[in-house]
Amino acid sequence: MKKRILLVNPHIEDFAAYDHFSKPLGLLRLAAYLKPCFDLHFIDAMNRTHPGLTGMKFRENGTGHFYKTVIPKPGQLSDIPRRFKRYGLPDDLFRDRLRDTPFRPDYIFVTSVMTYWYTGVLHTIGLIREEFGDTPVVLGGIYPSLMPEHSKRTIPADFIIPHQRLDSVLSDIGKIIGTEFSAEEYRSPEYEMTGEFAYAPVYTSLGCVFACAYCASNLLGSFVQFPPERVADNILRLRNMYGVRHFAFYDDALLVNSGNHLDRILEALIGAGFDGRFYTPNGMHIRLLTQRTARLMKECGFTDIRLSLESSDPRFHNTQDTKATNSEFEYAMGILHEAGFRRENIHVYTLVNIPGQDAAGADDTMRYIFANGAVPRLAFYSPIPGTPDFRLAEKITPLDDPLFHNNSVYIYRSGFDPEYLARLKEMEVGFRRSAEAES
Numbered sequence: 001m002k003k004r005i006l007l008v009n010p011h012i013e014d015f016a017a018y019d020h021f022s023k024p025l026g027l028l029r030l031a032a033y034l035k036p037c038f039d040l041h042f043i044d045a046m047n048r049t050h051p052g053l054t055g056m057k058f059r060e061n062g063t064g065h066f067y068k069t070v071i072p073k074p075g076q077l078s079d080i081p082r083r084f085k086r087y088g089l090p091d092d093l094f095r096d097r098l099r100d101t102p103f104r105p106d107y108i109f110v111t112s113v114m115t116y117w118y119t120g121v122l123h124t125i126g127l128i129r130e131e132f133g134d135t136p137v138v139l140g141g142i143y144p145s146l147m148p149e150h151s152k153r154t155i156p157a158d159f160i161i162p163h164q165r166l167d168s169v170l171s172d173i174g175k176i177i178g179t180e181f182s183a184e185e186y187r188s189p190e191y192e193m194t195g196e197f198a199y200a201p202v203y204t205s206l207g208c209v210f211a212c213a214y215c216a217s218n219l220l221g222s223f224v225q226f227p228p229e230r231v232a233d234n235i236l237r238l239r240n241m242y243g244v245r246h247f248a249f250y251d252d253a254l255l256v257n258s259g260n261h262l263d264r265i266l267e268a269l270i271g272a273g274f275d276g277r278f279y280t281p282n283g284m285h286i287r288l289l290t291q292r293t294a295r296l297m298k299e300c301g302f303t304d305i306r307l308s309l310e311s312s313d314p315r316f317h318n319t320q321d322t323k324a325t326n327s328e329f330e331y332a333m334g335i336l337h338e339a340g341f342r343r344e345n346i347h348v349y350t351l352v353n354i355p356g357q358d359a360a361g362a363d364d365t366m367r368y369i370f371a372n373g374a375v376p377r378l379a380f381y382s383p384i385p386g387t388p389d390f391r392l393a394e395k396i397t398p399l400d401d402p403l404f405h406n407n408s409v410y411i412y413r414s415g416f417d418p419e420y421l422a423r424l425k426e427m428e429v430g431f432r433r434s435a436e437a438e439s
């Protein structure tokens with residue numbers, strides 16, 4: 001008989017969380033490699049479509065607020081003047097989901113994302129232990145990959161998988177379970193397991209070719225692109241078999257080598273009569289955008305394009321990243337508008353509160369983005385262990401507990417001017433309303 005594995009996406013505990021195309025794609029990808037050898041069942045603590053949840057609202061593209069419960073703030077965060085919440089299924093509904101598992105699992109795999117969400121993982125594993133107290137729990141995901149020692153000390157899991165590279169993950173799982181896997185061939189993530197088809201996350205690559213001082217992308221694995229035809233087939237399968245209309249690219253570097261990668265994916269989709277919509281929540285590289293790609297993106301239904309400018313101050317790019325100059329940004333904006341995109345389709349990130357950054361420049365960056373035909377979006381820095389900026393940030397405020405990596409905590413404790421912060425947020429809303437009024 002096949003061994004049985006329960007896969008779990010845990011709760012989030014934070015001051016704020018929103019389902020902006022948020023799905024555990026890494027776990028769904030892993031499931032594609034486990035499926036031939038095991039019986040699998042998936043429980044998503046972050047499920048927003050559970051019939052027991054009332055008052056949930058969905059935007060046309062399936063995004064929206066998670067169900068939330070206000071909970072006591074951890075003692076370490078008592079100075080933060082905001083309410084703390086647990087996002088995801090209430091305990092009784094989650095327990096019901098556990099009891100509905102169609103088998104008694106031999107192993108339970110729990111994933112994780114942000115380091116500062118570890119208390120949510122603790123909560124979920126606590127509920128799992130109530131129901132399946134003697135089943136080995138395996139914790140993987142980004143949190144133990146970035147903080148293996150903390151996760152071993154803190155999370156009551158039987159095994160920790162401290163990697164993101166698929167071959168290392170499968171090798172560890174193989175040792176735990178006593179099975180051999182091959183990670184060589186590309187497999188489509190097991191998206192069907194979620195039973196939710198309002199939108200689907202997809203990726204065409206993993207990792208990034210840049211090494212920005214504030215980002216952990218290339219600490220977690222090297223850059224790899226998947227075969228364009230297989231990616232296109234996967235998107236068409238989800239569109240045709242399940243009616244998925246909205247697709248979010250999870251790539252960190254979607255535009256690398258686009259002539260031989262993204263362009264081929266989009267051409268295959270256009271050739272097949274694809275009529276869905278695309279979103280790029282992670283932000284795309286401004287410098288790598290070509291006229292041809294922009295035209296294909298327009299033809300293929302890209303609706304919400306996110307670009308990563310971060311700052312219009314050239315000094316920022318000298319020290320933090322080498323992603324884009326202002327002239328490259330202006331050129332990319334020209335390409336996008338020429339291809340037929342309008343301001344409402346183009347959102348450009350402004351990164352706020354990087355250690356050593358001239359805080360006062362964020363409003364200039366926002367005005368610059370708007371003046372060039374896009375909508376500015378604020379992104380608040382959170383320190384990520386292992387990055388150069390983390391070492392600078394921990395000189396500003398202690399970061400020894402992952403809860404302190406939360407951007408809401410860091411901005412408060414790093415001494416960022418609250419009045420200026422409020423002004424930036426007002427500006428963001430104002431620019432968004434102006435864009436809506438234009439359209």
Ligand code: SF4
Binds near residue numbers: 321
């Ligand atoms: S370009 Fe983006 S994904 Fe790549 S290292 Fe920089 S911030 Fe990270």
